[in-house]
Amino acid sequence: MERLLDAALLQQFPAGVVLIHESSQADFLHVLVEGLAEIYTEQDGGEWGISLVYPVSTFIPAAIICDQPYLSSARTLVKSRVLLIPAERVREICNQDIVFTSMIAKELARAYRGSVKKLKGHLARSTVERLANWILAESKKDAHQECVVIPFDRGTLASHIGTTRENLSRSLGYLTDHGVRIRGREIAIDDKDQLILFARPQRFIDDPMS
Amino acid sequence: MERLLDAALLQQFPAGVVLIHESSQADFLHVLVEGLAEIYTEQDGGEWGISLVYPVSTFIPAAIICDQPYLSSARTLVKSRVLLIPAERVREICNQDIVFTSMIAKELARAYRGSVKKLKGHLARSTVERLANWILAESKKDAHQECVVIPFDRGTLASHIGTTRENLSRSLGYLTDHGVRIRGREIAIDDKDQLILFARPQRFIDDPMS
């Protein structure tokens, strides 16, 4: 563990800094210590969100383990602190320290499951349903608040829901008839039961703990 | 390694046997030794393909590592031999044997990257493009054959491409104008360059090695 940390560096980044560029070789294992980041991919001039990263977790550990180029890009969404560990060092310790390695394995497993859940959501649900379920999931983490605040701009949210800005707007409007009220970035949940009825959340798609 | 194998059992299954039921607790680590299997999910009465499993690899290792229910189901597509290792034993060895653990980590990393690639394909491409790229990818592995044979029925292929049987049929018809000829389950590639031109394959979506 010492050998890990003496080569690592903790850095502070403002919002909107691109930390990883897809298709570049993996050079560091990034650990988000504080803040918020997104994993995204650039395709045909557009951007699509792959996942959101909350502290404390690593991002894109798979590229380091596989010793392969990154499949997606990453940027900070708010001011964040990130721990950078040289890839070389990580792979070295993966052959020595069992505690670290099985921690990495757990991290990979969690990320993998997240990705499968996202895939399931896209295969089986419409845009509005994905949005409704995102709102429900978000409302759970902020300890029973009746109000969800989108922590980034709407374009970013749209790219993570898997739609365009325009349709996100329409979808939010549509949910107005299903227990929700919109005020800029604030989404007030007036009738949670009605929203749940519409969204039909499933444990194995929407529950981040599963 | 001995402790792993003395608790494991190698079993033979015919085609179409469901080995894993989603939402059930993970009891075994499955290793496909020979044959072909698919990971899929059941949603609203339909089935959607998540991934295909070729030998030799594990399936759904993440559920065992996380000690959580499976997120998807798995079945054999052809007669297959599968090694079953009790989950308990796997987790135990994950705290002891570094070689095994880092092998699992690599396996998880590969699966994770596969899932991200599938997600990218769905976000950025149309059904026909996904199909065209699947054909190209398939043609690569069978050592420069000019002909791809779908190794399962079309409904299954449709579910993995992310469309319906009907639209798969239409899409195959459409590709007829782009260098391909269809004869039942055989897809003859007459003009690979033209197909590539249409499909615009990307290394970081379609190359299974990356």
Next chain:
DNA sequence: CGCACGCTTGATGCTGCTCAATTTGTGTGG
């Protein structure tokens, strides 16, 4: 032969993207 199953083809409608116009919101400088 006739039935079952898988594949194809057609018609129709919904979802969601694109483009464009308008409104709202936000920060800036006079």
Next chain:
DNA sequence: CCACACAAATTGAGCAGCATCAAGCGTGCG
């Protein structure tokens, strides 16, 4: 404090992609 500029968000119209339903075709098997 207002006027203005610029970006973000909304709204509308039109259209492409794809699902759905339904019917027609082909092949294999009892």
